[in-house]
Amino acid sequence: MVRFALLALAFSLGAAANPAAAQAGPPGAVPGGGQGNSPLADCRLRINATPTAWIIRGYDPYEPTPPEAVFSATFVNDGAAECRFTPTFELDQPPFGLSSGRGRPIGYALINLSDSQDVTPRTGRSVRNSSEQRAMVLASNEQRTITYRLVASPDDVSGAGTFTQDVVLTAQDHALRTMGGTRVVLGLEVLPSARIGLAGAYRVSDGQAVVSLGELREGPAPVPLQLRVSSTGRYELDVTSLNAGNLRLSGTEWTVPYSLTIGGNRVNLSATDRVSGPAETGMNRTALPIQFYIGDVSRKRAGTYSDLISITVTAR
Structure with a gap:
């Protein structure tokens, strides 16, 4: 009599990214189209942002690394007199937030690391706090570089893509x-990403999920099991059976055929088969029931039969 069988499931994952490149405005541009001439005689101020597109690259919402990056801008006085000013960010076009053109915008913060000041233009322009923020003074032919940290809100991320906002970094007098x-493009590049896991009747041994099918009987195996998928949008599952859809008695040629469905989709275990996820875009969490169907068990040698299934998820 066939007693029972163990089915081991091994999981791996993958992700692909196809970010759109953000386009930055020309360096040195000024609101209204000017070229940075000071309204004060002999103070000629120039601002160089490095780079002109401040994009947080390669953010994976399923990794613990926060979405942030550091950038800099250099203020240069080409005039004969000193320049006294306060650096300020202004929105090129409201509303506030990084956007891909659809869906809700992603909030962010801009921190002046040189002065430890929050210069985020939440209301359209950086708030100037005269009690905490000191004016910058540049002598003739002097320059100074300010470092900024851009931090995006991970809770606002709703899917993969590149989310941007155009701002203007200006220098204002009292x-x-x-x-x-100069114009600067702020942005966040969110990579397509997906993760998988199991829920239900299984145990972990040597890093693999082991599912007991109990005593083998022809028909559906009564095993409550789900494949949990978290993704930034569309995804695909590649499924491979080590024994091409057969449970094998270790060290012998004795086999018991079986089949498998994931989320109601029948999987062809004779070769690597692909199961497509939902067509919807955006962040989603899906629970896909896994069902095993045992084939003919008559005239089989008693023992423990097993197979190894690999399931790989790829974000699209």
Whole structure:
């Protein structure tokens, strides 16, 4: 009599990215189309952002690394007199937030690391706090570089893609007159990503999920099992059976055929088969029932039969 069989499932994962490149505005551009001439005589201020597109690259929402990056801007006084000003960010076009053109925008923060100041233009322009923020002073032919940290809100990420917002980094004097400026593209590149796991009746041995099918009987095996998939959008599952859809008695040629469905989709175990996930885009979590169907067990030698199934998820 055939007693029972063990089915081991091994999981791996993959991700692919096809980010769209953000386009930055020309360096040295000023609101209204000027070239950074100071309204004050002999103070000629120039601002160089490095680079002109401040994009947080390669963010995976299923990794613990926060979405942030550090950038810099250099302020140069080409005039004969000193320049006294405060660096300020302004939205090129509201509303506030990084956007791909659809869905809700992603919130972010801009921190001036040189002065430990929050300069995020949440209301359209950086808030100037005269009690904490000191004016920058550049003598003739002097330059200074300020470092900024851009931090995006991971809770606002709704899917893969590149999310951007155009801002203008300006220098303003005490009367809020613009002395110079340059356009900067802020952005977050979210990679297509997916993760899989199991829920239900299984145990872990040597890093693999082991599922007991109990005493083999022809028909569906009464094993409650689900494949849990978390993804940034569309995904595909590649399924491979080591024994091409057969449970094998170890060290022998004795086999018991079986079949498998994932989420109601029948899987061809004779070769690597592909199961497509839902067509919807955006972040999603899916629970796909896994069902095993045992074939003819008559006239089989008693013992423990097993197979190894590999399931790989790839984000699209």
